[in-house]
Amino acid sequence: MAVHLQNSLFDQEDEIAPRPLDGLRRTDIGLGAWIDVLPQWLVGADALFEALARDVEWRAEQRVMYERTVEVPRLLSFFGDRDALPHPALDAARSALSRHYAAELGEPFTTAGLCFYRDGRDGVAWHGDTIGRGGTEDTMVAIVSLGAPRNLVLRPRSGGPAAVRMPLGHGDLIVMGGSCQRSWEHAIPKTARPVGPRISVQFRPRGVR
Numbered sequence: 001m002a003v004h005l006q007n008s009l010f011d012q013e014d015e016i017a018p019r020p021l022d023g024l025r026r027t028d029i030g031l032g033a034w035i036d037v038l039p040q041w042l043v044g045a046d047a048l049f050e051a052l053a054r055d056v057e058w059r060a061e062q063r064v065m066y067e068r069t070v071e072v073p074r075l076l077s078f079f080g081d082r083d084a085l086p087h088p089a090l091d092a093a094r095s096a097l098s099r100h101y102a103a104e105l106g107e108p109f110t111t112a113g114l115c116f117y118r119d120g121r122d123g124v125a126w127h128g129d130t131i132g133r134g135g136t137e138d139t140m141v142a143i144v145s146l147g148a149p150r151n152l153v154l155r156p157r158s159g160g161p162a163a164v165r166m167p168l169g170h171g172d173l174i175v176m177g178g179s180c181q182r183s184w185e186h187a188i189p190k191t192a193r194p195v196g197p198r199i200s201v202q203f204r205p206r207g208v209r
């Protein structure tokens with residue numbers, strides 16, 4: 001898929017590399033959960049966006065909901081802990097995250113889930129990443145956002161409206177940690193605003209999904 005971003009989003013670097021992580025800022029969001037945020041973590045984010053848009057084998061998926069088959073509103077690709085990642089910059093990002101969080105997380109980030117949001121009609125509904133150990137244990141999910149800015153919203157699983165709204169821009173990093181996957185839910189809401197394409201890369205430890 002050849003997708004070109006509008007120039008206004010761009011940084012002009014050819015090299016793609018993560019910056020140091022010492023600028024990460026942590027916010028305790030309650031219920032034992034926190035988020036770490038670092039805007040513009042990746043240098044050369046446009047080149048990475050274009051390479052991933054072009055080279056990844058994006059899959060459309062269907063899901064059965066209320067006895068009907070519906071299209072999942074985003075394209076997907078998943079790289080398990082034994083799969084080669086689709087771009088060396090993702091190896092560099094994953095290593096940097098594993099190093100930075102080694103003591104606190106106690107294990108490395110291994111898998112990479114990729115989502116492609118074609119426009120505002122794509123999104124992800126309220127959920128926690130609870131298929132694996134995130135449903136019962138504290139863990140971390142690190143997300144690198146590329147392309148058009150979209151909001152990541154969070155709400156306590158016990159209910160109520162979105163309590164945290166985090167605009168994610170081109171090259172930004174957010175890490176959800178502590179009990180976030182089981183005590184909170186997150187979503188990328190669909191939007192009627194005209195928005196360009198966005199790719200997100202989620203790094204998770206083995207057994208978290």
Ligand SMILES: O=C(O)CCC(=O)C(=O)O
Pocket residue numbers: 113115124129143152186187188200202
């Ligand atoms: O695209 C994002 O930033 C979030 C994706 C997500 O929550 C997921 O794939 O579990």
Ligand SMILES: [Fe+2]
Pocket residue numbers: 127128129186
């Ligand atoms: Fe998620």
